[in-house]
Amino acid sequence: xxxxxxxxxxxxxxxxxxxxxxxxxxxxxxxxxxxxxxxxxxxxxxxxxxxxxxxxxxxxxxxxxxxxxxxxxxxxxxxxxxxxxxxxxxxxxxxxxxxxxxxxxxxxxxxxx
Amino acid sequence: xxxxxxxxxxxxxxxxxxxxxxxxxxxxxxxxxxxxxxxxxxxxxxxxxxxxxxxxxxxxxxxxxxxxxxxxxxxxxxxxxxxxxxxxxxxxxxxxxxxxxxxxxxxxxx
Numbered sequence: 001x002x003x004x005x006x007x008x009x010x011x012x013x014x015x016x017x018x019x020x021x022x023x024x025x026x027x028x029x030x031x032x033x034x035x036x037x038x039x040x041x042x043x044x045x046x047x048x049x050x051x052x053x054x055x056x057x058x059x060x061x062x063x064x065x066x067x068x069x070x071x072x073x074x075x076x077x078x079x080x081x082x083x084x085x086x087x088x089x090x091x092x093x094x095x096x097x098x099x100x101x102x103x104x105x106x107x108x109x110x111x112x113x
Numbered sequence: 114x115x116x117x118x119x120x121x122x123x124x125x126x127x128x129x130x131x132x133x134x135x136x137x138x139x140x141x142x143x144x145x146x147x148x149x150x151x152x153x154x155x156x157x158x159x160x161x162x163x164x165x166x167x168x169x170x171x172x173x174x175x176x177x178x179x180x181x182x183x184x185x186x187x188x189x190x191x192x193x194x195x196x197x198x199x200x201x202x203x204x205x206x207x208x209x210x211x212x213x214x215x216x217x218x219x220x221x222x223x
Contacts, residue, residue, distance in 0.1 A: 033210055042215045042216055056210065101162060102159075106155055
């Protein structure tokens, strides 16, 4: 597609509920990133894929967070047993391999109540 | 450890009043310094990448410059539509991801 597409754009979850956030990167982009952005803060790195391989998951805050990209295109970020502190915007980004520019989607706004 | 500090946190300008935003950084082997613009409720929009000290890039009313310790985003004769949060990020040696600062929230008053 023309840009990085994320869904849902807005999600309200009850505490303890599982959520799944989807990212469809720019066609042909090998690299895919997930970031978390709290209100008034810059994006913070969560995890990185090159094709289907998850090469870096050092930013995932707990084992409740899980990401996958099984066919090297669409990716899903799953959060189990959501907590209030998980409320944030989850940004997906993609790029061609190497030192190319990273392009962001519009984000999925998660509110845990 | 990578560090990015942006200043000021917020800036209010009159339309036409030029100014600069600062991004100070510490990174192990700079492989790129990036400027993004973020509007409320939107994802970051790419503006510039700078790779080496002395490099400059321009786009409309914006000009980004880079030294070994900091980058400046100069805004010449800003318009209200330039109001946004401007984010600075770095990529270091061995890293694929970007490390972001907290941004400067710019408001341009008509």
